[in-house]
Every structure is written in C-alpha cells, then in structure tokens.
Amino acid sequence: MTFKELYVIDPILKALEAKEYSEPTPIQLESIPVLLQGKDILGSAQTGTGKTAAFAIPILQNLHFEKVNDPSNRNIKALVLAPTRELALQIHDNFKEYGRNIRLRTTVIYGGVPQSKQVRILQNGVDILVATPGRLLDLIQQRKLTLAHVTYLVLDEADRMLDMGFVKDVRKIVAMVKKERQTMFFSATMPQAIVTLSNEMLHKPVRIMVTPEEEMIDKIKQSIYYVGKKKKIDLLVDLLKKKDLKSVLVFSRTKHGANKIVKLLDQLDIASAAIHGNKSQSARQKALNSFKQKKTRVLVATDIAARGIDVDELSHVINYDLPEVPETYIHRIGRTGRAGLGGVAISFCSHDEIDLLKDIQKHIQMQITVKTDSVYAIEPSALPIESKSKSNQRNSNQSNKSKNNKSYSRKRARNKKVTPKNYSKYDNKNRSRNR
Template identity: 50%
Template sequence: MTSFESLGLAQPLTMALSEEGYETPTPIQLQAIPPALEGKDILGIAQTGTGKTAAFALPILHYLERNKAPRRKLAPRVLVLAPTRELATQIAESFRTYARFLKMTVQTVFGGVPIPRQERQLSSGVDVLVATPGRLLDLVDRRSLLLDQVEVLVLDEADQMLDLGFIHALKRVAQILPRQRQSLFFSATMPKSIADLADRFLKDPVKVAVAPVATTAERVTQHVTFLNQAEKQALLTLTLKKPEFAKCIVFTRTKHGADRVVRHLTGAGVPAAAIHGNKSQPQRERALDAFRRGEIGVLVATDIAARGIDIDAVSHVINFELPNVPEQYVHRIGRTARAGMEGVALSFCAPDEKGYLKDIEKLTRQKLLVEPLPENFLKEAARLPKPVPVGPGEEHQEHARRGEVGTHKAAPRRFGERPRADAGRAETGRFDAVRSEPARDDAARGPRRAGGRPGGPGRPGGPGRPRRSGGGSGGRPARAGA
C-alpha cells in the first residue's frame, strides 16, 4: 500500500497529512503527484470529491519548500484560478491545512470583497494566490498585482470556467503569465472546447484520469421521478421531512427559484437556506457555516454558487430542476458520495425537462432508476401549508421563464393539473442559466464564443528567470528549447 511518505513529499507536509488523518493517497493523487514533483505539466480529469485539490497542492507546497525565495511586492509565486468564490475559499483552506508546518502565505481574491482590502493583503507579496478570473484582472488593471513571477499555474474546474464565459479572461491571463512555468489543469469533463483550452496553457502534459470522461460518481445511486412542475414543491417538502435526509443539497436553475423553494420549505417547518449570486459574500458564508454545523439540514443552491462546497457528510442531492447543460449534472451529484461515502441523487423531471434528462443519460451513459410518486402523495400533499405568496416581479419572471408572457397573463395551473402539451422548455440555449448567475465582480469580460484556439504561448525562459535544473530535490527540469 502506497503512503504519502513513499511519494517523496517534504516532511512538514507528511506531518500535516498525518495530523489530518490522511494515510493513503487517492488514485488521482497517486497518478498526479509524482509527475508534478518532476515539474511536468498535468492534464487531470477528475470529478469533485476525488482528492484533486491535494493532488496539486501537495507538489506545489513541496516545490516552494525546496526552492525558497524572498517574496516580491505584489507578485505571487503560485497562481490558482477557480471559477467561484466558494471553490477559491475551499482551495485556500486546503493549502493552509497542508502548509501548517511551513512558513507560507496563502491569499484569496474574488468578488464581493472590497478591492482595497485585497490590495493591502497583496502589497508585500504572497506565496500562493487563489483567485477568480474577474477579480484577478481587476487587480492587474489597477497595477495592484503582478503576474510576471508566477512559477506554477493551476486551473481548477476548467469546464466550469468555460461554462461561465471566462474564456476571454483566461486568454488574457495566458498572455500575461511567464512562458516558462509549470501548469496543472483539472476538469471533471473533457469536451473538445476544454481540450482546446488545455492546449493554450499546457506543454507536453502528463494525462491523468480517475474515471472515464463524463461518467458520474460510482458510489451515487441515481433516481428520477416524473411529475409535473406544480407537484415538485410538495414532493420536495414531503421528501425532506424524512429523517434519512439529514443533510441535503437541492439544486434549482435560477436564483429566484432557489429563494422560492427556501420560503416554501421554511414555511412547512423544514429549516433551509439558499446560496446564489444575489447573496452577499457574508450571507453565503453564514449559510454554508450553518449547513456545515448542522444548524440547517437543507442547502438550496444554483449550479455556480454550489461549486466549491466541500462537505463530506452530504447524504443526498436533489435536482429540483434538471440542468439544461448536462455536464452540470455531473458536478451536482458530485456534492455527495465524498470521502469514500455512499450518496443518493434524486431528480424531479417535468414533461418539458425530458429532453434535458435524455441529454444527461447520453452524457453519463447510464439510465436513471425511475422512482414513482408515493402512493398517498396527493393526500399528504394536501395537508401541507399553503404555498408562500410570491411578489409581482418574481411571478412575472417565472411566467417569462416558462414562456407564458404575452398580451395577457397566463392562467396559473392548479395543483395536480398536467401542463399543456405545447409547454416549451424552461430555458433555451445551453448557457442561459449560467449567464444569469455569476456574481457581478467575477463576470467574464466580453462576449463568449465557442472556444477559439489561437496559438498558445511557448515556454522559453521569461525575462530575468533563470533556467531551472531538474532534480530530486524538487527543482524543475528546464524546458526543451528554453
């Protein structure tokens, strides 16, 4: 059995891992850490919950420990890019945990936090900077951050980066960074657009994968229940009242939908909180902390806000609405079955979402198990508290989302009434849901295009950067042609 010590990591790192109770590397760690220690670029395909953060954090910290250098004002030595605030925070916490016996500085920069505060944190330099692309470039434009000394770059959740429209920001970052660097690139899925993006950042990468592309977590039992939209809230409330649903994440496609679900649940006596792009950073952090501590058992989230949620004891994921981007399903159910545990994913599928379900099953190459409505569903649903009234603006948005806005107000459907045969899909276009979601400070710059591929930068030595000599002491081998 391989241990972390056998991988050749520095002793302060193995001590920190031992204190955390980590004994055996996960498959992605076994495959990624050795070539990363040799200074090679990595192209990793790994779902959430597989231990990929440690797969890049540990070799990076080993390198910094073996190649100590004074910090330069405004300049990080390591840059980690993440698509969301929550994921950036989680990655930084992992770095700090592993580096507890090292004198390393780790900082985060993302939207929702005043820029002057972040500028003060970066003023004296930093070893590891974890950032979202939008705020990173804001700081670069203000000349409060220099990227010309970055020695190691990490792109985590690259497919989500592309979904959020960060392609133009990433292209600009690629132009600013030194050409001689090590790059580690991780994604849960690997469509052609992601492969094209990887070509821009990587040179002769070692490819590592812990599961076939686009497959879902093997330890997640996946079910689908067919019902109409008007029945979803009642089924969700009745489901979450069951004791086995002790810690559950519920996914909606829109921010207003998440708030509406929370109002219904709390009105029925089910403690819940929502996280999405309209929530302030303190609100999001309070909701996550309450969920993590068990003060609430249900977290209602949009796809983007949920990225970076790393809570081991999540027992269930419920897709209140199916995602219109099938890859998002892979990320959603990855919130459960973490750290070797089993998990359950339930999906509520209305008639106008069957096309989404077909796309998901095609991507994941498996059929979801059909779970019928409970026998006494209508009787039990009738006993639930009446739905919480919605505001006029939210009601209009919901009608618009379902294609019901016209010259007259559409008549609402009664509970249990089947939707019209001509009801359209809830949203059109693969990226409609995610376009509305990113926090304003981290929005991608410029219009999004399907991943173009101009020639990526080469790797000759950057200005003033000496060639590295390879070695077992953690030094990076010089690039061919550098």
C-alpha cells in the same frame, strides 16, 4: 501506496496526518509524481476525489525548496484561478492546512467584498495567490500586484470557467505570466473546448483521467420522480419528512427559483438557505458554514454557486430542476459520493423536462429508477410529453416573432422619417417596448 512513498516531505506529511489523510486518492497518486517532476498536466476527475491536494502538495513542496535558497523573496510565485468565490476560499483553506508547517504565505482575492484588506495583505508579500479572474484583473489594472514572477499556474474547474464566460479573462491573465512555467488544468468534465484551450496554454502535458463516470455513478443510488411542475415543492416537502434526509443539497436552475424554494421551506419551519450569484459574499459564506455545521438542513443552490461546496457526509442531492447539460448531472450527484463513497441522488422530472431526462440517461448509459412512493408522484404515462420537435417549433415561433417586431420597428421608423443619425436610438426604444 502512501504519501511518503510519493516522496512528499515531512512537514507536509505531518499536516496530512493531522487531517487524517492516510493514503493518496487516485488523482493524487497519479498527479503528484508528475508535478514534482515539473511537467504540465491536464487532469480530469470528479468532485470529491482530492484534486486540490493533487496540485497543492507539489506546489507547496517545490516552493518550500525554492524558499530555502531565497528566503527574502516575497513575489507571487504560484497562481490558482477558480471560477467562484466559494471554490477560491476552499482552495485557499486547503493550501493553508497542507502548508501549516512550511513558511509560505498564501492569500485569496475575490470580488463582492471591499478590496482594501486584500490589497494590504498583497503589499506585505505572498507566495501563493488564489483568485477569481474578475477581481484579479481589477487589481492588476490598478497596479496592486504583478504576475511577472509566477512560475506555477493552476486552472481549477476549467470547464466551469469556460461556462461562466471567463475564457477571455483567462487568456489575458495567462499572457501576463512567465512563459517558463508549470501549468496545471484540472476539470470535472473534459469538453472539447477545454482540450483546445489546454493545447494553447500547456506544454506537452501529461493527460490524467481517473474515477470514470460510470464507476462513480454505480456507487450512487439514483432515483427519479415524475411530478407536475407546480407540485415539485410539495414533493420536496414530502421527502424531507423522512429522517434519513439529514443533509440535503437541492439544485435549482435559477436564482429566483432557489429563493422561492427557501421561502416556502421557511414557512414550514424547515431550516434552509439559498446560495447563488445574487447573494453577497458574506451571505453565501454564512449559508455555507451553517450547512456544514448542520445548523441548516437544506441548502438550495444554482450550478455556478455550487462549485466549491465541499461538504462531508452529504446524505442527499436533489435535482429539483434537471440540468440542461447531461455532464452537469454527473457533477451534481457526485457531491453525495465523496471520494468514491456511495450516496443518494433524487431527481424531479416534470412534463417539460422529459427530453432533458432522456439526454441524461443516454449520457450515463443507464435508466434511472422511477419511484412512486409519494402522493405527489405520478406515472410517466400521465405526463403530457413535450418533444424536442415541439420545443424547437416554439423557439422558432419566438424567433419569428422577434424578427417581426424588429421589422415593425423599422417600418414605423421609416414612416416617421427618423433620420439615420437617430435611427438606432429609436429602434432600440421600440425593441425595449416590444420586450
């Protein structure tokens, strides 16, 4: 089936042809007709399957017809919420590209940069606003914009929105939007928390789930290296000697870890860059553009910052650190299998990650191929396995230690006859000292 058969109008069809979109992806095929009918939707699809076009095309088309009837109206009619700056910018770019032949104004707002330019654009009037929750609420509180006229609301990457603690902000924002609206939830994964939230905010939504995880996983060549924790960087460098690793996205669990990897790679003249929450917006965008343009061979990212990284022809994904949530593993490796294509995903597993690997393999219902073609790889039997029971015991010991410290602080406070009025300040001081 073609986009024309989905009743997409000619101006948008021409824009899609310019991007060489020949036929709809499964998520677009199922979503576009539903959204053109004005129904709410709860959509689930893996990364790279075309979710943005699935909601952008109907919004552009519906607003185009509304604009014909009221050309002078410059109130915000469509709002798209995204969890990260990178994703917000990507969505904004896609709206601009799909709507290049339509007279609709689109803009994007996000934190980490001065707001003055964003405010000027808003004052000139926009039809479609893409935003991150924090900056959006800031500007609303400053009365720089209103959501009173929004009739199309999209939550993209809703699962990550919840993971990042935006649920209260999202509820505040939704309360400011008209009740008579069309609401769209799109998410890579569909945990119960998303279903619960959708029940609050969607009206009789159509549930759409495409590209099953098993099908996507089968198309990606997966492998695992068992390696000592301190030898991970040596293994990474050893793998990067292979010429077929042309464009590599490396996942680190922490911001500090990402910086450390890049520092060591730079010392070996391997072009790399880090992207994470502590980086300024300009630095993150510069790193991402350099990676897309193939000037940088390796991009090291944390999970939160990686949302919104849309890179064609990404040859490899390397899980330098295994994710703590099995669903995140699927989202990570899907970046090398864009739009259902194959890819290569390599993971490192040290002794303290054995249980994480077991959880991942249980979730994807398959054993990942073990590789030993590196001098830094070791046999699984050589790893000192740390079981969950030991891990739980360690956490329990830490908890008891914390309780003992707290009890000790209170005992000292009583001995020194600290008054109730000043007690909390004294106790906090001791807690900080114990850390």
